[in-house]
Every structure is written in C-alpha cells, then in structure tokens.
Amino acid sequence: MKRTILKTAAVASLTLSVGVASAAEKVNIGAPAWTGAQAIAHLIAEVVTTRIGGEANLVPGNNASIFQAMDQGKGDIDVHPDVWLPNQESFTKKYVDGAGSVTLSENSYEGKQSFCVSRKFSEANNVTSIFDLARPEVAKLMDNDGNGKGEIWIGAPGWASANVNEVKVRDYGLMPFMEPIRADQAVMTATVGDTIRKDSGYAFYCYSPHAIWFQHDIVRLEEPAFDAEKYIAIQPSDDPDWFKNSKVMTEDALKQVQIAYSNSLADRSPIIAELLANIALDGETVSDFAFQIEGGKDAATVAKEWVAANSDRVDSWLGL
Secondary structure (H helix, E strand, C coil): CCCCCCCCHHHHHHHHHHHHHHHCEEEEEEEEEHHHHHHHHHHHHHHHHHHHHEEEEEEEEEEEHHHHHHHHCCCCCEEEEEEEEEHHHHHHHHHHCCCCCEEEECEEEEEEEEEEEEEEHHHHHHEHHHHHHHHHHHHHHHCCCCCCCCEEECCCCCHHHHHHHHHHHHHCCCCEEEEEEEHHHHHHHHHHHHHHHHCCCCCCEECCCCCHHCCCCECCEECCCCCCHHCCCCCCCCCCHHHHEEEEEECCCCCEEEEEECHHHHHHCCCHHHHHHHHCCCCHHHHHHHEEEEEEEEHHHHHHHHHHCHHHHHHHHCCC
C-alpha cells in the first residue's frame, strides 16, 4: 500500500485516498551537473516513485534554465534540488521574492566554499594562503600546460560560484600568476588526482559537502575573513558589466543550501510539493551520497539504498 502526505487526515482516510491521489502525482526535477545536486535529485525521485507512487523525471539544466522553467510554472521543470545561497541569490530575489513564482524549502543544510590544494603540495611548498599562489615559484609549479601561468579551477560553466571565484582571482591579485579555468567538475576531480600522482601543483575551488574530501587529502587555503562590505558579487543576469562592477576580497560566508520548487506544483501535485517543503538533509549525508557516486556507484542506486535504510527519516518528510 502506497503512502501519501495528509497530515490532518486520519490514518484510515489516508489509506483509502492513496490510490486516487498518487495517480496524479508527477514531477520533473532539475538536475544540475554537480554531484550533490544529482544525488538530491535522485533522492527526491526515489521517494516520489517508491513512497508516494508518483512519477518523477530528471531534466538536465543549469541554474538559469531551471529557475526560468520553475517561474513559468508549466511543469517542464518543477524543482531545483540544491540551491546555494547567497550564490544563487540573484535567482531567488527575482523568482522567490520578486515574482513569487518559486518557493524555497523550510529546511537547509550548511555549505562552505574555499580554494584548496593537496596537503602534500601545501606542506612541501609552504602554501597555506590564497596569496601564496601569487608567489612566482609556486605558480610555476602549478603550470601544467606550459603557458607560463599556474591553473586554478574556479568552477563549471554556468555556476554562479565560478563568476564569484573569477572576481576573487582578479581582486586577490592572482591574474598575473594564475589562469582561472572553467570546466566540468569531473575534469577538476580527475586533475586533482593526476597532479597528486605527478607531484605537481593544482589549485581548485573546493566546497563541502563534496566527495573530494573522502577521495584526496586536501587542505583549504586561508582567505581574509568574510566582510560583507568587501564582498560585492554581481551576477551576469543582473548586470552585463558584472565582472567590472563586482569586488570580492574576502572569503565566502557559510552557505545555506535548500530545495526550490515552482509554486504551481502545489496545484498540480500537492503531495510532492509538501514533501519538498519538509525534506531535511545535512552535509554529512550529502557528502556520503557524493562520495559513493564519484566512486562509480549509480546515483539512483545510492538513493534507493538510502531510502530503504532510513525509512523513519523519510516518514517524517511525508508527515507519517
């Protein structure tokens, strides 16, 4: 017998209504490229299909396309599974606060963003601060393509954080020494492992939760403490001259990571909308998801096994 979410109904009424309610429950879940988002997207799909008895589809997309689809409310994409704030604040201000077409879940987990190098490279070359990357001898050790500059991965194309990180590279005075690289996350993960094996250097944007903390021995580089007055991060969606008009000379504040979903979903699939409002995750769980997926395990399998092993926790999301 399938389960549904009707907090105010009696158990008997709940049981009788499930067959009718679940038949109409359908959701299209945005699936951004980073592993944590992929993991949570599959987790939502698993709960919808196996516990609610509905239909769930994953739709690839970046932040802009997913938020635009949620705003339109046609059901093309109903959910963004992993909204990092304030990174994606330009989207939440436009669609959550402004248009009122998108809702953020009630619960969040904490994220932290930094730049990292391998511990071995850090200790061998006394690299502990972001400003150490401006030392010519350090940049030379990080020049893996022979163009005269070291490489620093700032994120994947389409990531709001990559835009912020490019501004940081400029404002920290690293541009003469380090080349900011945008590439898929898988490229970064492979390059970290390769440079560790070769005893060469590589700097990269790192964040937690993420599988890389389980995969490699890495350390965060120190940055100036967060100062809101020195953290003016403008996104291309807000200003075509975003790079020129941004100024970031401080570390990121701790992030709040939430699920976002189209307000129209409450009318089309109210049971799923209530599930999304109630999902509560934590950084350790998401890191474990990412570690298993990065290790080669299918994301759908990871989600299925977790849901089966955490029935009580899922029940609490379903109001049971």
